[in-house]
Amino acid sequence: MIFYSLYDQIGTDLIQNVPDRIRIIPNTFVGGEQSKIEACRAGHIMMTKTRGLLTDNVVELVLLLLLAVVQMIFKEIK
Incomplete structure (x- = not known):
């Protein structure tokens, strides 16, 4: 399993070269690049x-x- 954050750059080259034991990549972000899915x-x-x-x-x-x-607005008004 590969875990990555929003700021990590996971490209298709990395996905194509992962070891055979990697079988899942969880995505917790909105959307997904079609190239990564393919x-x-x-x-x-x-x-x-x-x-x-x-x-x-x-x-x-x-x-x-x-x-x-x-709150900031009310402080400025007083």
Whole structure:
């Protein structure tokens, strides 16, 4: 299994040259490059997606940022 972050560059050349014991590449990001999907299919490697994994976290972060902005505005008004 290969784990990678949003900032790692996983190209088709890496996927094509992975050892035979690698059989799955989990994808936790939105979307997926078609070239990576095709490279995985050619190498008989599963590429998974975890849709909606961070949806709640993103909503909470946006609400907290909005509250922080409102708080900053009220501090400036006083």
